[in-house]
Every structure is written in C-alpha cells, then in structure tokens.
Amino acid sequence: MLMRLKKRGDKMSIINENMTSKEMLGILVEKNMEDARKAKANGELVCWSSSIAPCEFTETMGICTIYPENYAAVLAAKKLAPEFLEHAERKGYANDICGYARINLGYMDLKKELDEIEFPLPDLVLLCNNICETLLKWYENIAYELNIPLLIVDVPYNHGDEVTEENIKYVEAQLYDLIHQLELICNKPFDMDKFQEVMKIASDNATAWYEATSLCSAVPSPLSGFDMFNYMALIVCMRGKKECGITFKKLKAELEEKIANGEGGLKGVEEKHRIMWDGIACWPYLSHTYKVLKNKGANMTGSTYPSAWALEYTPGNLYEMAKVYTGMGNNLSLKGQTDLRKDIIKETKCNGVIMHLNRSCKMCDFLQYEIGKDLEESLNIPITTFDGDQADPRNYSKAQYETRIEALVEMIEQRSR
Amino acid sequence: MDINNIIDYLVKSADSPEKTIKESCEKNNKEAVGWVAPYAPEEIIYAANCIPVGIWGGQVELTKARTYLPAFACSIMQSIMEYETRGTYDLLKAVLIPAVCDTLKCFGQKWKGTCEAIPFVFPQNREAKSAEGFLESEYKYIKSRLEEILGITITEEALQDSIVLYNDYRAEMRRFVEIASNRTDIITPLIRHKIIKASYFMDKKDYLEYIRELNKKLRLLPPNKSKNKRIVVTGIMLEPDGVIDYFEKYGMDIVGDDLAHESRQFRTDAPFSGSPLNSLAKRWTNHSACSLAFDPYKERIQYLVDLVNHYKADGLVIALMKFCDPEEYDVPVIMDRMKKENIPLQVIEIDQQAKSFEQINTRLQSFAENL
Ligand code: SF4
Ligand code: SF4
Numbered sequence: 001m002l003m004r005l006k007k008r009g010d011k012m013s014i015i016n017e018n019m020t021s022k023e024m025l026g027i028l029v030e031k032n033m034e035d036a037r038k039a040k041a042n043g044e045l046v047c048w049s050s051s052i053a054p055c056e057f058t059e060t061m062g063i064c065t066i067y068p069e070n071y072a073a074v075l076a077a078k079k080l081a082p083e084f085l086e087h088a089e090r091k092g093y094a095n096d097i098c099g100y101a102r103i104n105l106g107y108m109d110l111k112k113e114l115d116e117i118e119f120p121l122p123d124l125v126l127l128c129n130n131i132c133e134t135l136l137k138w139y140e141n142i143a144y145e146l147n148i149p150l151l152i153v154d155v156p157y158n159h160g161d162e163v164t165e166e167n168i169k170y171v172e173a174q175l176y177d178l179i180h181q182l183e184l185i186c187n188k189p190f191d192m193d194k195f196q197e198v199m200k201i202a203s204d205n206a207t208a209w210y211e212a213t214s215l216c217s218a219v220p221s222p223l224s225g226f227d228m229f230n231y232m233a234l235i236v237c238m239r240g241k242k243e244c245g246i247t248f249k250k251l252k253a254e255l256e257e258k259i260a261n262g263e264g265g266l267k268g269v270e271e272k273h274r275i276m277w278d279g280i281a282c283w284p285y286l287s288h289t290y291k292v293l294k295n296k297g298a299n300m301t302g303s304t305y306p307s308a309w310a311l312e313y314t315p316g317n318l319y320e321m322a323k324v325y326t327g328m329g330n331n332l333s334l335k336g337q338t339d340l341r342k343d344i345i346k347e348t349k350c351n352g353v354i355m356h357l358n359r360s361c362k363m364c365d366f367l368q369y370e371i372g373k374d375l376e377e378s379l380n381i382p383i384t385t386f387d388g389d390q391a392d393p394r395n396y397s398k399a400q401y402e403t404r405i406e407a408l409v410e411m412i413e414q415r416s417r
Numbered sequence: 418m419d420i421n422n423i424i425d426y427l428v429k430s431a432d433s434p435e436k437t438i439k440e441s442c443e444k445n446n447k448e449a450v451g452w453v454a455p456y457a458p459e460e461i462i463y464a465a466n467c468i469p470v471g472i473w474g475g476q477v478e479l480t481k482a483r484t485y486l487p488a489f490a491c492s493i494m495q496s497i498m499e500y501e502t503r504g505t506y507d508l509l510k511a512v513l514i515p516a517v518c519d520t521l522k523c524f525g526q527k528w529k530g531t532c533e534a535i536p537f538v539f540p541q542n543r544e545a546k547s548a549e550g551f552l553e554s555e556y557k558y559i560k561s562r563l564e565e566i567l568g569i570t571i572t573e574e575a576l577q578d579s580i581v582l583y584n585d586y587r588a589e590m591r592r593f594v595e596i597a598s599n600r601t602d603i604i605t606p607l608i609r610h611k612i613i614k615a616s617y618f619m620d621k622k623d624y625l626e627y628i629r630e631l632n633k634k635l636r637l638l639p640p641n642k643s644k645n646k647r648i649v650v651t652g653i654m655l656e657p658d659g660v661i662d663y664f665e666k667y668g669m670d671i672v673g674d675d676l677a678h679e680s681r682q683f684r685t686d687a688p689f690s691g692s693p694l695n696s697l698a699k700r701w702t703n704h705s706a707c708s709l710a711f712d713p714y715k716e717r718i719q720y721l722v723d724l725v726n727h728y729k730a731d732g733l734v735i736a737l738m739k740f741c742d743p744e745e746y747d748v749p750v751i752m753d754r755m756k757k758e759n760i761p762l763q764v765i766e767i768d769q770q771a772k773s774f775e776q777i778n779t780r781l782q783s784f785a786e787n788l
Contacts, residue, residue: 092749096489096740129541133519136541136711137746144715144750152711154542156551157516159525166554170540173547334526357487362742366523369485 015243021251025234028247032066032237033119039064040120045186048142050135051236052308053128054153054175054325056202059240060195061182065126070236071119072100075107076283076391084110085392099360099391101138108142124148124185130155131330132363151181155326161335163327172322199315202240206311208248209235213306215255217348220264220271222255225300226290227265229281235309266299273412276302276345278371279356279364284393285401292402296409302348304329304340334367338374345379352412354405355385359395382411420634423627424608430619431611434470437618438508441468445620448567451506451532452513453524454493455653455677455709456539458556458697460583460687462513463621464575465563470509471617472497473678474769476657485527492739493653494520496769501529511535511566513559517709518743535562541711543702552698560694576693586616586625587683592632594673594680598647598728599640601670607661609671613679645670646788649725651751652736652744654678654767659774660736667785673728675721676736681707708743717747718754725760731788732761734781739768761788 014031015024040046047058047065058065075081076099084106089095091109093102111117125148127139136152143150153174156167179190213231216223231251238244258264264271275293277300282289293300308329313320329340345353355372358364372383384404389395418426430437438449450467452459454474462469474496482498490498500506507530514525514536525536537555540548560571590613597604604612612631616624645668654676655661664671674680685704690696704710706720725733733755738744748764755762763784765777 092752094737094740094742094745094748097742097745101746133517133522133541134742137708137743140711140713140715141746141750143713144718150713152542152713154540154545154548154711156538156540156555157522159516159522159536159538164554166551170545170547170551174542174545177545177547334523359489362490362519363522365487366490366520367526370527 013243013246015246017246017250019250021231021247021254024243024247024250025231028238028243029233036064036066036120037116037118041116045123046120047124047126048122048139049126050128050131050139052131052311052325052328053126054178054321055240056195056198056321057175057178057182058126059198059202060191061186061188063124063182063186065240066119066122067237068104068119069100070233071107072103072391073281073283074233075103076393077286079284079393081284081391082393095392096359098132098134098138099389101134103391105138105141105145108145112146121146122148124151126151126153128153128155128325130325130328132361134361134363149181149185151178153178153325155331158326158332158336161333163323167326168319168323171326172319175318175322196316198240199313199321201242201245203312203315205235205239205242205245205248206309208245208252210306210310210312212248212252212255214347215252215259216265216301216306218255218259219274219349220262220266221274221299221301221348222258222263222265224265224267224290224294225275225277225303226281226286228303228305229286232305239309239311264299266294266297269294269297271299272297273352273409274299274301274348274350275408276300276341276348276350276353277356278304278341278353278368279358280361280390282356282388282396283390285388285396285398288398289388289401292405296405298352298405298409300354302344302350302353304344307340307344330363334370337367338371341371341375342379345375345381351381351416352408353381353383354408355383356390357385357387359387359389360391380415382408382415384408384411418630420603420631420638423631423634424603424612427615427627427631428608428611431614431617434618435505435508437615438468438470441618441620441623444623447620448510449508450511450513450563451509453497453515453521455517455681456515456701456704457513457537458559458700459621460576460579460693460697461556461560461563461571463582464571464579464693465560465567465569466575467510467563467567468618468620472506472512473617473654473656475500476769479770485529489740491520491741492767492769493741494524497524498529504531506530507532511563513537515539518741533562533566535559539701539710543704543711549695549698549702552701553692553694556694556697573693580687580693580696582621582625584686586621586628587686589625589628589632590616590680590683593628593635596632596635598672600635600638601643601645601672602641603635603638606664606669606671607658610655610658610661610679616682643670644668646731646785647672647728648732648734649673649675649721649728649730650734650736651675651721652677652767653738653741655736656767657769657771660765660767660777663774663778663781667781669781669785669788672730673724675706675717675724677707677709708747715747715750718750721751722754722758722760725758732763732784734784735762735764736767737764739766 088106459469481502528534
C-alpha cells in the first residue's frame, strides 16, 4: 500500500476523506517511520523526542522527529521487547528502570552499528520532563553514547496547587533558547511564519484529539478505551502535522454517528460498566487486559489520555504554550492530579477505577495510594489495583488481573443495587 | 581538646541524632527544621535561626511504610516514610523536600509527619539563563513559608552571614577529606563517615569549630604509610555501618568519595552575588558532575576518573541505592568507562532495610583480593 502511495508523490496527502479513521491511522503511523528512515538515508537530521515535548520547534525546522516511548510500546505490544530489555540489563541497567527506557537503550546499543534499521538513530534528542524526571537520565545516556546534542525544556513540577508565573516564565524563556539552539544545529534561521503555521496545526490537532476522545462520555461510549490507546500513537508522533487532525476529525464524525445509532464501542458486547483506567496500558498483554474487561461488559471510558495532549494555546503566544506544557496532568500536585481524575470520572460517568501499579513508572505509582483513597472517599467509587508493567512482560500475572477485575465488577454491582 | 576527644565527640553525635539535635537546639536556643536528602538550601534554614537537619533514612524495619509506598520505591525513601509514620520527625518545625526525581516529586506531596512540608524544585536546565531566576523564586517561597511557620523574619543580613558560614564550613570539609585521605590509620572508613554525618545534626557554627580543630591537629601528624588498598566510593550514601565494616575488614581505606551524603554536599560553594538568594541559586547552577543534577555531558564520569587519579586510588566502588533510578542510569556508563581506564570497579547495593550483608561481604572480599 505504501509503495503505491509513494508513487503518487510525497507532496500529496496520503490520506483522504473516504478512508476510515482507522485506515488513516495505519497509513500515517507507518509513513511517519518511513519518513524518518528516508530522512536518515538522505543524511537529513533525525530527532528523538519525549512524548509530550513541544514538537512545534523541530517540525518548523523540518527535522524528522520520532518518539522512543511510542516505538518501545510498539515493540512491547508485538511481544518483541524481551530481547532489548535483556540486552539493556546485560549492559548493567537495573530492571526497575522504566521499561521504555530499557527497550530503547537496548535497541540503540544493539543496532548502532547497523546501517538501516527500523527506528533510525537520532542526530539530536529533545526532552521535556513534564511527564517524569526519568527522561533526564535516559536522554543523558542517549546523548552521551551517541555523542549528539541534547535539547531540553525543563518543566518544573507544580508542587503547589497553582501553576506559578515563575514556572511559566522559566519554561517560556527556554522555548526561546530552543529556537536559538536549533538555528545553531541546523545552521539556518528559524522560520517564524512556518512556526506560526505549525503552532496552529499542533494546537488544532490537540483540540481535535480532545474532542474525539472525550466522546467516551456518551452512554454507551462509542469508543473502547483500548482503541483510544491505538489512536494515541498519532497524537504522540504527528501532533505537528495536519493529517493528524484530519484523522481525529474523521474519528469524531464516526463516533458521533455511532452515538446517534446508540452503538457502543465494545464489539458485540453490551456496555454494562464504565471504568476509568488509571495509568499506562499493559502493552504486552493489551488483548488480555481488554478481553477480561469486555467479558464483564466493562468498557474503559475514562483515562487521563484525552487531556494529556489537550495542549491548546493561541498560536504565536509562547507564554500560553509554556503554560500548557507545564500544566499537563502528570506535572500537577497531588490535589491537581486527584481533581483531574474526579473530573474525568464524572465527565465520562465511570463507576469503577482500575489502577495499574506499573513497575516501570514511579511517577504513575507513588501517589496512587493517596489518589485512590481520596477518590474512594469523595466519590464512593470502588477501586482496584493490579501489578503490571507497560512494557516488561515479566511483571504481570493474568490470574491476578482476572481476580481483581472480578472483584471490582462485583463491588460495582453491589453498589448499584 | 585532643584529637581523640574531637573524634569521639563527633562519632557520638552522629550515632545519636535525636540527642544531638536536642542538645544543639537547647545550647543555641534554636528550633530544628529538617530537609529530605539529597539537597536543600540549608543556609535559609540557618538564617531562620534554626538547626538544619538532614534526613537520610536509617536502618529500620518497615511496617507502616508499606501502605504508602510500593515495594520498588528506593530504600532510603522507604525508611524515611517509616520514620514519618512513626513520628520520628515530629520534633522538627518544618521539612523541606526537593523534587529531584520522580520519587521525591511524589514524596513532597505525601508527607506523613506532623510538621509542615515545604516541597520545592531545583531547575534542571542549569545552562538556561532563566534557571537562576526560577530557583530564586523557589527559594523566596521557602523563605516566606519558613517565616510564616516560625513567625519570624529572615533578614538579608542573616542570609549573608549564613552563606559566609556555610562557605567556610564547605571549605573546611574539603580540607578534611583531603587530609584524611592520608591519615587513614586514624580516620578509618567508619570514622570518616561518622565525622561527616555528624554535621547533619549539629549547629554548623559549632560543627565548624570541631572540624577546624580536627584539621589542625590531623595536619600535624605525618601522613600514614598504610598498606591498605585505597578506594573511592560513589553513590547516594554508604550506610548502614555494617557495610562500612567490610571495607575495614578487607583492608580497604576510603580515601575519597562522590557520595551525595558526603562530599557532594560541600563540593560547590555559593559564589558572591549582590543578593543572597541569587548567590544560593548560583550554587545549584554551578553544581556539576552529579547524578541528580541534569548532566548532559555526563561530567560525573570524568569526575570519577579524576577523583580516582587524584587520590591514587586502587579502585572505585559504586554504592548503589536500591531502586534509585537516577543512580542506576549512570551505572552502565561508569562501568564502560572504568573498563577503558583499567580502574577496578565493584557495585554494591545499599539497602537500608537489610539485616545482613552477605552479598556485599562476598563482593567486597573478592574485590579486595583482586586489587
Ligand atoms: S513510563 Fe513513566 S518513567 Fe517511563 S518515560 Fe513514561 S512517564 Fe517516564
Ligand atoms: S530515587 Fe534516588 S534520588 Fe530519588 S529519592 Fe530515591 S535515592 Fe534519592
């Protein structure tokens, strides 16, 4: 399919209105990687970036940007992670380090001598620690091992309940630094007009993503939360490209049609329970985690992902841009994170919560007890947790997951009686 | 005081933190304010007429902490959480908590002690010109929270004095580790550790006098001709004492360190600047070669090589805090480099909850034998 599309010329959009959003998704995700390989082969710059970093800058510079977290999730979902995890561990990486990082560092080390690889090695890296501090160390190591420039937008944690002016200003100043640094790396001026366009696209895409995924609040939800996990690849990898927004608009239209027809997102099963999933997917067991829920008629309608990329700002306004990047969910205080979840539970009408105690992600886990307790007490909603890992298949037990879901559903049913 | 008395006093002070803190407070008519490892602007606490107390966990069995933290949280924070819930820190008036890693970000939000927690952030993009200004605003926040909690005003003058005192203390500490590296017959690994540790519970003004005196006396002794192996240690901290015992047992002197608990505390001074809070902010932006301060060029690796060479050390030991991811990321890179430099390296795991140290015993024994 890609070959045929390529012949039609790169300038032309490779998706069109007649396709389903799922078809668009498949084509675009593949094209993104294909573009990166081409760029690498042509000697153009390739950048590795963290998942919620400001992509607007490398996009403006025409630097092909790809996302290790996404690729690690892809490998994990295809059950290809162990080779890389084990390689990283042989190199001396401890097994409690984030699985995405271990997969990526293992991949990098195994493939660095090869010419053409699926996920090309970077010429620079860009990180924004608004999701975690782990990225600082992970990207330090990439930059050090490959001897390449490391760009950082350091986003201070909002330990208070407000996003402070000082915090925003510090981030905003770094955005200007980033422009200057990219000019030096690319040896060309930063095109402010193009930047304006890209900002508009990125901000529109964020809106389109949010509008589509928040349709989960309909009853029954037209979308299964697990399908949303798949669409996430696009908002992560192509937020600066207009095809991303086209896809989400299409998705929105499809979901609206389903809502109109009263169609639910669980294939062939009636939606009986609505669950909020707190945390990252268990990629190696995506289908198991999904099926166990589906068999109980439980749909995941709530998650923190719709709002995570709802990075909306006025194009051209770097202050606002700084503010949205620093105010995203993971970077909020305990109260901020709890309130965010309360809103999600209410908006998407959830009657149970599953918390993924993710061995890979300390940021996801270490406030779980406090958040869970507050949600339980203030919303009177049952909660369960399970031990898992987003990427490392060794830290998950099917039996435990099944028992926990069973218990959760029982609690939901009891309370609704 | 003769040298043995000074050492005795400091070792005892380190061994009974609570008693030391209480005595320091009484003697100086001060309150105690804590700060959770690894770094905090102690100078601000000191300028508030309080004794800054460093909180670095300890050997304790976990009972209550398990409720609040998953088993894969780093060992030091497990201990601190345990003490928090037991009320051990309730003698403090407030506690500062820096958000240098994911664990500490969360930790600052879930303090279980009775005193107020003051979480704050160190900016990590220390090359950015805006970082200093941001950190100054964090320090202003800490200052005003302390003023509020303690019902006092922290003056510019008190801050300046405090900075001068702390720079003196840091300079004296750097002298101490330097002199001690050649007096290892007296300053054994355990004693070295305890002397440095005592600083966390004493008034720095008093502590500085002891160290000054100690340095003066140590200098008069001829450098020793120990046949022991010379070791540099890196990591968050080297504790419990049982671990240090093995260094002594297998004839290894600790001649230098890059531990957050020890030398990293006094490596960087607060430079002169018009405003004290700016001067303190600069201290952080100047801090380098540390696993907990964003280090895009991995200066820590070269720093370790330099440290080993400077002390003519026979080997390097990484005291790896269990489940400390910032440190864990550096391990493979350090391993690679040390191999290239032909510097013997051993990694041991620091677990504050451990009751026996068999694995460390075996590792250090074979390490010592092969040096
Ligand atoms: S999974 Fe967690 S630790 Fe890993 S990159 Fe994402 S937020 Fe950071
Ligand atoms: S993970 Fe490391 S840096 Fe963070 S609190 Fe634990 S020991 Fe300290």
